[in-house]
Amino acid sequence: MPVEPSEGLQILIPWLNINDAHESWLIDGPDFSQCHRQVTSLSPRLKLPLGDANRRRMIPRIRWPLFLVLVLYQSLHSAQAITLDVHNEQSIKDAAxxxxxxxxxxxxxxxxxxxxxxxxxxxxxxxxxxxxxxxxxxxxxxxxxxxxxxxxxxxxxxxxxxxxxxxxxxxxxxxxxxxxxxxxxxxxxxxxxxxxxxxxxxxxxxxxxxxxxxxxxxxxxxxxxxxxxxxxxxxxxxxxxxxxxxxxxxxxxxxxxxxxxxxxxxxxxxxxxxxxxxxxxxxxxxxxxxxxxxxxxxxxxxxxxxxxxxxxxxxxxxxxxxxxxxxxxxxxxxxxxxxxxxxxxxxxxxxxxxxxxxxxxxxxxxxxxxxxxxxxxxxxxxxxxxxxxxxxxxxxxxxxxxxxxxxxxxxxxxxxxxxxxxxxxxxxxxxxxxxxxxxxxxxxxxxxxxxxxxxxxxxxxxxxxxxxxxxxxxxxxDGETxxxxxxxxxxxGAAFLTLALVAVPLGMVGFLILT
Known part of the structure; x- marks a missing residue:
């Protein structure tokens, strides 16, 4: 049985198939012996397009050379941070x-x-x-x-x-x-x-x-x-x-x-x-x-x-x-x-x-x-x-x-x-x-x-x-504003609130509810 995602090492790697470019594979478990495709939500507000999320399938064990190539591919395409030198004006401007x-x-x-x-x-x-x-x-x-x-x-x-x-x-x-x-x-x-x-x-x-x-x-x-x-x-x-x-x-x-x-x-x-x-x-x-x-x-x-x-x-x-x-x-x-x-x-x-x-x-x-x-x-x-x-x-x-x-x-x-x-x-x-x-x-x-x-x-x-x-x-x-x-x-504390600010909108809401 594969290790649950929260328990094992998780690595997202792109599936190198030009006809299925948006799919990703999640490798579960410390021995990388099980792989399945799933929707991966990186945050409650962000979902990446990963193709058919409901279809799960098993694939053979990934060999280490291929695995390393895929990990290297992923790192080269996702780990480019904004370049910044806080002591260089142009660098800060470019980063901003x-x-x-x-x-x-x-x-x-x-x-x-x-x-x-x-x-x-x-x-x-x-x-x-x-x-x-x-x-x-x-x-x-x-x-x-x-x-x-x-x-x-x-x-x-x-x-x-x-x-x-x-x-x-x-x-x-x-x-x-x-x-x-x-x-x-x-x-x-x-x-x-x-x-x-x-x-x-x-x-x-x-x-x-x-x-x-x-x-x-x-x-x-x-x-x-x-x-x-x-x-x-x-x-x-x-x-x-x-x-x-x-x-x-x-x-x-x-x-x-x-x-x-x-x-x-x-x-x-x-x-x-x-x-x-x-x-x-x-x-x-x-x-x-x-x-x-x-x-x-x-x-x-x-x-x-x-x-x-x-x-x-x-x-x-x-x-x-x-x-x-x-x-x-x-x-x-x-x-x-x-x-x-x-x-x-x-x-x-x-x-x-x-x-x-x-x-x-x-x-x-x-x-x-x-x-x-x-x-x-x-x-x-x-x-x-x-x-x-x-x-x-x-x-x-x-x-x-x-x-x-x-x-x-x-x-x-x-x-x-x-x-x-x-x-x-x-x-x-x-x-x-x-x-x-x-x-x-x-x-x-x-x-x-x-x-x-x-x-x-x-x-x-x-x-x-x-x-x-x-x-x-x-x-x-003198009329000057x-x-x-x-x-x-x-x-x-003797000033008063402007009642119309509340009364008019409440009346409108009541009218809409009644009608």
């Missing part, structure tokens, strides 16, 4: 280009009949992907994908606030926020505004304006709920990525525009986060979520890279905005960074390779979680530029992770990248998210060569057009 090409092979929004900016089965990842491509262009100078970025981000803009009607009934605050951060990135990195379109800065302002209207002081004294609508699972939670993302967006708007109202909101969001179990300003733990039904007294404490990254990045922008004169932000950057580097760069993997520690060891990461490392990669890179004192601590981590990530890109004979970087080889997983994270970590290493790569402001070269009223605003007595100011009522 390879990973970015793999990422964009999953994007079809630029094809006839497809929807620009929309990815299959997900909306928020489109914002993350375009943000990655803007950062890639900024550091490499490669404009290959700029048209796709511009068209996709304008197409999904909705009414200038990334709340398009096609998706608005199921979006969460974090979904919308990622598109706002992508637009903010476009403004800061000087992607040209679109003639007769929304400016990048106005889109970021539109997201900010719509989200602060959802600031919920009726429960837990403030904070954004994870979900917008009461019928969505997660509406009863307030989570770190929604609040940390809005904190980051407010901090970036404050720095770019020098408008103190944005800075006041950043302060308020930070202080509220620290008043509930989401953020500890003593241990610098960042939890994932807290439950409204428990008065935000408990936490879901799964550790995720992007939660830490959102607060680190926002604190770095506030540190830079205040010219490093406020110990609150200096301490925040230092404390959060220390915990991030200790937690997500495990010593057992050498201490310099990033890992999504909550899901990678058991290989249970979902699509969302796979791209979190890419977000942290770039947020750390910009932190190093905004707070130069952090550069020496961050750079070795980016370099070590890039080297390992490049070695993971040996899949499918076309530099397909995996989820886990620390094995220094492909782990069999494949997808857009894997490519996105590797693109980010590779491009992030270019901060060593592009020391002037820090985000600009309106006074240091940024020329994206401002529209403080975008997406909704208040007006002062301004962002909603933080009032005393906000601080003590």
């Amino acid at each position: 280009s390879t990973a970015a090409w793999g990422m964009m092979s999953h994007y079809h929004g630029n094809e006839s009949g497809q929807i620009p900016g929309k990815l299959p089965d997900t909306w928020w990842e489109g914002g993350a992907m375009f943000m990655t491509l803007i950062q890639y262009w900024h550091f490499t100078g490669d404009t290959t994908y700029n048209d796709e970025v511009t068209v996709g981000m304008q197409w999904q803009a909705g009414e200038g606030n990334y709340f398009p009607s096609n998706w608005s009934t199921y979006l969460g605050n974090d979904d919308q926020m990622f598109w706002g951060l992508a637009a903010m990135t476009a403004a800061e990195l000087q992607l040209p505004d679109v003639k007769d379109g929304y400016s990048w800065l106005s889109l970021a302002q539109g997201v900010f304006n719509t989200q602060i209207k959802r600031w919920d002081t009726k429960t837990c004294g403030g904070g954004l709920r994870w979900q917008i609508w009461a019928y969505e699972a997660g509406y009863g939670m307030k989570n770190s990525i929604s609040n940390g993302g809005l904190f980051q967006l407010a901090a970036r708007l404050a720095r770019y525009t020098e408008n103190a109202t944005y800075a006041e909101w950043a302060e308020q969001i930070w202080d509220w986060s620290a008043s509930v179990p989401l953020l500890s300003n003593s241990s610098w733990n960042v939890a994932d979520s807290t439950d409204v039904d428990n008065g935000c007294s408990t936490q879901g404490n799964n550790q995720w890279t992007y939660n830490y990254g959102s607060y680190i990045s926002g604190a770095a922008y506030m540190h830079n905005y205040t010219n490093g004169t406020t110990s609150k932000w200096t301490d925040a950057v230092t404390g959060l960074l220390n915990v991030t580097l200790d937690t997500f760069f495990p010593a057992k993997y050498g201490g310099d390779v990033m890992s999504e520690v909550t899901c990678e060891p058991k290989q249970v990461c979902n699509n969302n979680e796979i791209l979190f490392k890419g977000l942290l990669s770039m947020w750390l890179a910009f932190t190093a530029l905004l707070v130069p004192a952090t550069y020496d601590g961050i750079m070795p981590k980016l370099q070590g992770s890039a080297v390992a990530a490049a070695k993971s890109c040996t899949g499918n004979s076309n530099n397909t990248c995996g989820v886990r970087w620390y094995p220094n080889k492909w782990d069999g997983w494949s997808g857009l998210e894997e490519q996105m994270s590797v693109t980010s970590i590779l491009a992030a290493n270019l901060i060593a060569m592009k020391t002037d790569g820090a985000p600009v402001t309106a006074s240091t070269g940024g020329n994206s057009t401002s529209d403080p009223s975008a997406g909704g605003s208040d007006s002062d007595a 301004i962002p909603m100011a933080v009032t005393t009522g906000d601080r003590v």
Whole structure:
């Protein structure tokens, strides 16, 4: 009886028959005495075309010379990693280009009949992907994908606030926020505004304006709920990525525009986060979520890279905005960074390779979680530029992770990248998210060569057009539109939620059910 696949040595070798080119054979058992053909799933999300999966047959013992030839053939055709020298600018650019090409092979929004900016089965990842491509262009100078970025981000803009009607009934605050951060990135990195379109800065302002209207002081004294609508699972939670993302967006708007109202909101969001179990300003733990039904007294404490990254990045922008004169932000950057580097760069993997520690060891990461490392990669890179004192601590981590990530890109004979970087080889997983994270970590290493790569402001070269009223605003007595100011009522919890945001969609849902 053949040894079960989980017990014996397994080697995939291509069946060298030009009429059956997609079949593979799995050799089971330490003596290689039994062979059968089967579907081999390299991950829950990837299945290779292996011909007739239901037909199993026995073949004679493979002789060692033939076996060695086949193994050599397999190694030559699947073990070519992305070449990378982290001390050579062109090498990094070439490596990032390879990973970015793999990422964009999953994007079809630029094809006839497809929807620009929309990815299959997900909306928020489109914002993350375009943000990655803007950062890639900024550091490499490669404009290959700029048209796709511009068209996709304008197409999904909705009414200038990334709340398009096609998706608005199921979006969460974090979904919308990622598109706002992508637009903010476009403004800061000087992607040209679109003639007769929304400016990048106005889109970021539109997201900010719509989200602060959802600031919920009726429960837990403030904070954004994870979900917008009461019928969505997660509406009863307030989570770190929604609040940390809005904190980051407010901090970036404050720095770019020098408008103190944005800075006041950043302060308020930070202080509220620290008043509930989401953020500890003593241990610098960042939890994932807290439950409204428990008065935000408990936490879901799964550790995720992007939660830490959102607060680190926002604190770095506030540190830079205040010219490093406020110990609150200096301490925040230092404390959060220390915990991030200790937690997500495990010593057992050498201490310099990033890992999504909550899901990678058991290989249970979902699509969302796979791209979190890419977000942290770039947020750390910009932190190093905004707070130069952090550069020496961050750079070795980016370099070590890039080297390992490049070695993971040996899949499918076309530099397909995996989820886990620390094995220094492909782990069999494949997808857009894997490519996105590797693109980010590779491009992030270019901060060593592009020391002037820090985000600009309106006074240091940024020329994206401002529209403080975008997406909704208040007006002062003179009719000038301004962002909603933080009032005393906000601080003590006297503000109200906009009931129409929930009532109208619920009425529509009820009508559809009844009819």
